[in-house]
Amino acid sequence: MFLNRFDGQSKLLVRALMSGASGVHRAVSVFHRQQRANPEMSLSSLVETLCQDEISCPQTESQALTVKPLVCLFPSLFKQNLLSFIHLVHSVLPQTSVLHLLKCLSQDPHPNPWVTTLGRQLERGLGVHNEEPLYTPLCSQRLKELTQRLAGVGETSGWAKCLSGQTIESGSQSASGLLELGTQRKRKSSFVSPDSGGEEMGQQSKRIKMDVCGSECVDAEEQSANEETSGRFEKDAAEETPAEELQPAPDTDSLPEHIKVSVLQIKELLESHTEWDQSSMDVFKVLNDCDPAQVEVLCSTLSLSDLPEQTLPKLCSSVLALSPDLSYSTAATLIKSLLLEKVLSLSEPASRCLVTAVTSLCSHYPRPMCHSLIEPVLMEKNIGNPQAELLNRLIEGCLDSHYKLLLLQMTFKTVWSEAVLSIIHSLLDSKPDLNEEVFSQFTEQLVSQGPQFTKSVKFAKMMLTVLTKYSSHVTAAHKHSLSSCLMLNETFLKKSLQAALKRITHT
Known part of the structure; x- marks a missing residue:
């Protein structure tokens, strides 16, 4: 639940910092990718959220509720990665923000020696006079x-x-x-x-x-405190964060030997800059030999979320050439590991390589794509126009009518935004086969979420599409509900909307 406190870009950094010993490297990679997409990006939001007060639930009934900075509730490994990350990128943060974060960390009732040492070292790097030694x-x-x-x-x-x-x-x-x-x-x-x-x-x-x-220098009591705090966070964030990101390293020991060998071959292939021949592509056949848990370990070991975008088309071509096709669970895990983080971090239109990868996999594996990529993007509160543009491409060119209907129903579960309105409008323009039940649910959403879009031209255009292309679905009850919704509209399309509604008659 702690992850819900962060905005979209900060959440990606938090997940990276929770990914074990490689957390610092992954966070720097995510940050640089975000910075390239948006040069004005700031880490202030991340630091401010970490410094917010949070109620700490007692471990036993005899203990009272306490209020601590949110950062104190994270495991020690996260704090170590966070301070190392800030040490590398502190030039983009105001010194006051960094010092405020260090002050919050000092309120930890069970300080970890490594966290304390990294904090003092960071203070010295900022020019703050601190005579305390770095060692215990x-x-x-x-x-x-x-x-x-x-x-x-x-x-x-x-x-x-x-x-x-x-x-x-x-x-x-x-x-x-x-x-x-x-x-x-x-x-x-x-x-x-x-x-x-x-x-x-x-x-x-x-x-x-x-x-x-x-x-x-290892202290057993310090390790115990670290494990207790880490366990608390993992329990709270289990539904938000993939399991592999909460572990220090993927458990490759659980993989059979032939899969381990294939993982090494794939890793070498992904890191090479040469053309892939047929024998190179054949190494991906191992995906059909893995169960769902092994696929997750394989994807985590290969760090597919950090794969350069220029490698995506070759990788997708190799996966699509496999026979037989991948199972639903394998395809869903692969798509999520490979594409979700890249799509969520978009702050400008997707690159040609990313578009090629997403559209090719969506055309071949539409159901896994809907559940493992499109639905999580729709549920993200801070998606913007780049994500909407990419999803609209999939709607227009890759999905059949029943999948479009599935996506429309997914929008009923999220709070609408301008970007989501664009996606809904694209779905309606593609004329999915709406039955009476789904149209009634959609009408309820229009009425309930409409008041926040009284001045939105996108919402007005979407309503006009409903009243013109789906007039045969509008019953007398729908008409009454939609009429009250249109009364609140303040755009230049209000008269056109009322006229379109008035033209709908019932025999």
Whole structure:
């Protein structure tokens, strides 16, 4: 439910930041795509929403309701990704907004050390004087102990001599064990002598130092607090956010070996800049071997939502060439993963590549397209003319009458806007086969949602289409309802609307 607090563009960024370890990279990619489409785009709306007060429900009956900034209710991984993201793009944000966000994060009753450190580092980057160290007191103590153990072990080969002759206690793991682990990771050699020195030893020592520091600084209580907060958010946002975006990484271990191999082949193909031959296209046959859950993992692993638009036509051609056709669930998952985020983020007319991909898949898989792409776009509160133009292309060139009727019924479930009015008008112009029940439902929508469009020319033109092209459907009861609706109209088409309604007679 937290995702409903954000507008369309901010919601895409939030979903990207929730997508695990790759969240920062995905958010930057989404932001740059939005910025290219709309150079005036600002992140202020995202930050303002995150700083809004939100009621926090108690975990137990004995606890009282509390009010916290919305950002404090997100899991720690999201906060870490958010601060790293802002560090990369803070130049487009006012300094006061960033400082306000950091102040809100400081109200977290269970602060995560990494979030605290990233916040302090961001403050320093903004020029704010903060003398507090970036590391925790526990980490400071461990570093002091490590420094004392290393003192006086030699000038040129101190790390090597230390690791070969002394023991660094880190729980149950010793430095010699770390050295052995580091040795196993060497690519060109199976054994490294502590006395060999040189560049290879220096590189290995860097890895060992990082391992020792990382293993010493983990705090079990901090991990517990992070998991508790993360679980809370995932429960609230489960219906809004795809499951793969709530996980640190897709669970590729659940895939059979032959599918894993195909995923690697597809990934290499998508990243190549060469022409695809028939053998290349054949790797997509694996889609017919996957069940719905495996298709989701495959799409997530390939990061199809981040695929460059110029690659879409080739990919769609390969999918459309498959025989037999994909099942409904596989096609729906593929379309949603590949196209939904791209369409929702449009702020200018869709590119030729995107239009080609959407229309080709819609012509071949109309039902999955209606449910996995068109319906979510219609339900989005902030869709604009670019989305409406793209959907109108599909209505005019790709969908049969019964699918157009399905889309018209979908519009009954959403709040109308100027963009939705354009889509409804396009549906009505295409003359779907309206039965009496659907037309009555549509009339009820006209009457209930009409008062907010008293000055809308688009709404007036849509009404004129209803009264001229569907006059045979208008009953006496409909006529009475529509008459009261037209009385509120304030456009130049009011007289034409009243005249068209008056011409409708009943025998």
